[in-house]
Amino acid sequence: MSRRCRKSQIRGLIELSKYWNKLINDIEPYVAGEQPKPGQKVIKLNTNENPYPPSPKVKEALEKFDLADLRLYPDTNSTDVMKAAAMFDGVSGKNIFCGNGSDEVLAIAFQTFFEKKALTGLPVLMPDYSYSFYPVFSEFYDIRRKTIALKDDFRLNPDDYIGVPNCGIVFANPNAPTSRAIAVSDVERIVKANPDSVVIVDEAYVAFEKDYESAVSLIGKYGNVCVIRTLSKAFSLAGIRLGYAVASEELIEGLRRARDSFNSYPVDRLAQKVAEAALLDTGYYNETRAKIIATRERVIKELEGLGFTMPPSSANFVFAKPPVDCGKLYENLRTKGILVRYFNKPVLNEYLRITIGTDEEMDALISAIRQEV
Ligand SMILES: Cc1ncc(COP(=O)(O)O)c(C=O)c1O
Numbered sequence: 519m520s521r522r523c524r525k526s527q528i529r530g531l532i533e534l535s536k537y538w539n540k541l542i543n544d545i546e547p548y549v550a551g552e553q554p555k556p557g558q559k560v561i562k563l564n565t566n567e568n569p570y571p572p573s574p575k576v577k578e579a580l581e582k583f584d585l586a587d588l589r590l591y592p593d594t595n596s597t598d599v600m601k602a603a604a605m606f607d608g609v610s611g612k613n614i615f616c617g618n619g620s621d622e623v624l625a626i627a628f629q630t631f632f633e634k635k636a637l638t639g640l641p642v643l644m645p646d647y648s649y650s651f652y653p654v655f656s657e658f659y660d661i662r663r664k665t666i667a668l669k670d671d672f673r674l675n676p677d678d679y680i681g682v683p684n685c686g687i688v689f690a691n692p693n694a695p696t697s698r699a700i701a702v703s704d705v706e707r708i709v710k711a712n713p714d715s716v717v718i719v720d721e722a723y724v725a726f727e728k729d730y731e732s733a734v735s736l737i738g739k740y741g742n743v744c745v746i747r748t749l750s751k752a753f754s755l756a757g758i759r760l761g762y763a764v765a766s767e768e769l770i771e772g773l774r775r776a777r778d779s780f781n782s783y784p785v786d787r788l789a790q791k792v793a794e795a796a797l798l799d800t801g802y803y804n805e806t807r808a809k810i811i812a813t814r815e816r817v818i819k820e821l822e823g824l825g826f827t828m829p830p831s832s833a834n835f836v837f838a839k840p841p842v843d844c845g846k847l848y849e850n851l852r853t854k855g856i857l858v859r860y861f862n863k864p865v866l867n868e869y870l871r872i873t874i875g876t877d878e879e880m881d882a883l884i885s886a887i888r889q890e891v
Contacts (some may be wrong), residue, residue, distance in 0.1 A: 525634065543551050547655045551859050559680035561882055563873040564857040568754035570809065571803040583788065592787040602797035603762050607734045613764055615773040618784040620722060620748035620761025621651060627744055627763060628655045628777040631688040631716035635662045638687040645674055647866060649690050649720060672696040672829050676704040680711040687712060690720040692727065692832040695871040699832035702731045709736055709743045716769065723751035723833035724741050725807045734764045741766040744840045751834055753796045754805050760793040762787060811835050814874045820884050824891050835873045842891050844868055854886050
């Protein structure tokens with residue numbers, strides 16, 4: 519097939535090329551939240567980053583870091599991070615697999631546990647409104663998918679994942695962008711009912727539920743659950759790219775086989791030192807997440823007072839429906855230097871996903887919104 523080179527009118531990017539293969543021509547890649555230009559001053563509430571700095575132990579670890587070590591390849595298994603994560607999650611190091619951000623761990627998990635279309639008629643099951651990387655991964659790795667509607671209140675219904683033939687299941691808990699969580703007992707029902715499939719539970723936001731329970735508690739009992747964690751959110755480390763999986767040894771070994779067929783050194787030496795220090799400082803982790811939870815609860819009340827509606831949030835963001843046109847509000851806030859996330863797709867386009875920042879940032883958001891509603 520001959521293809522022309524075509525540039526998008528809107529984004530100015532090349533969208534089609536005869537030099538790219540069919541998959542790359544056809545795929546609709548994931549679009550990350552807008553990143554401010556270098557030096558641009560904005561209040562950034564659009565990618566669920568943590569507004570507080572990482573633990574002071576991270577600074578100490580960086581100060582102690584011997585630059586000469588950068589000559590050497592890093593430890594392929596990130597053993598020190600594995601041990602710190604194991605301690606954090608109350609499991610053995612053998613149950614941990616580290617990667618370059620949880621996006622990479624998710625990508626490797628899709629390639630390890632889910633089957634290509636050509637080999638199976640079975641789809642991977644995922645919620646209709648969830649992390650938008652999941653459908654992209656399923657396209658990119660040629661895995662059939664079946665999206666399952668969330669309930670009207672945006673919660674996932676475990677019964678919808680029981681008795682449905684599949685080659686795997688993936689969902690975020692709490693879910694994004696909807697901010698809602700289900701109980702670990704409901705996750706367990708899904709895992710138990712699908713013993714021949716791997717169930718990936720993406721816990722990127724789990725730390726923002728007050729007395730949270732993690733599906734990590736299921737891994738001793740079930741060989742088919744893979745919990746994926748990130749240091750980007752609750753540990754304030756989106757900039758170093760560290761995510762990890764917690765699962766049975768059998769699943770972890772599969773992830774290593776996939777990694778070693780692709781990139782055997784995914785986590786660099788600096789990231790390993792930083793991640794280890796952060797994971798060991800649980801006091802700071804708890805302090806930071808408590809501050810974010812308190813700010814979130816206050817912001818929900820203030821937004822409700824301004825006529826917004828939203829589901830209760832278990833995450834470091836709210837999924838809020840404004841009393842005015844959502845797209846216009848998003849643009850007006852952007853003009854005022856406040857970035858929030860707007861998904862221009864049916865249903866989602868009625869809501870803004872707003873990350874919880876510092877109290878000062880949220881006060882600025884509220885007063886900007888007050889001028890718009
Ligand atoms: C549900 C969910 N999973 C995973 C990620 C990716 O996190 P990481 O920074 O570890 O790649 C995000 C990022 O926003 C997310 O929302």
